[in-house]
Amino acid sequence: MELLGSIIALIGSLFIFLGAVGILRMPDVYNRMQAGTKATTLGSILTLTGIAIGHMFCGCGLKVFALIMFIVFTNPISSHALARAAHFAGIKLTDKTVKDCLAQDEAEIEGDC
């Protein structure tokens, strides 16, 4: 049981590390947010689950579950607020961007979004 929890926690750490690499390598604020939020959410879920499985004797499973649910609920909200702030502050997209649906909606251009 200890080994299973350790393996799951290690996979979660790997996902958090990939999120860090994504933040370093991506060209744009929005791409960085995409990489840094999703990978980190999955990584923290796996890490906390692995610790709760591996150390089941401590009786902290309910607290860890509450922490996981809090992260799942609040992490998309905070990333959405940051993306909205970056968009309305006029941060430019990269040159490789194909489509910007929110700018089309604001300019009321008809298109397939």
Place this chain on the structure above:
Amino acid sequence: MAAFLIFCKLDHKGHSQRNRAVAMDTMTIAGISFIVFLSAYLKRIIYVDVAIVYAIISFVGIVAIARYLERGL
């Protein structure tokens, strides 16, 4: 553990305010996992409560920073 250390080293590359805000968002989530690792390593259950309070404070701080960057105080 090594992944967290490398992450803290990588994460200080921010050029504008928004990049720093995104990096801080990710870094606090990694810090929560690090605190829970520490509580399992030292066998102190009370540190999980510290992680919960840290999560709440980081969420409120990120939302406040985002509102400030959007339209000012």
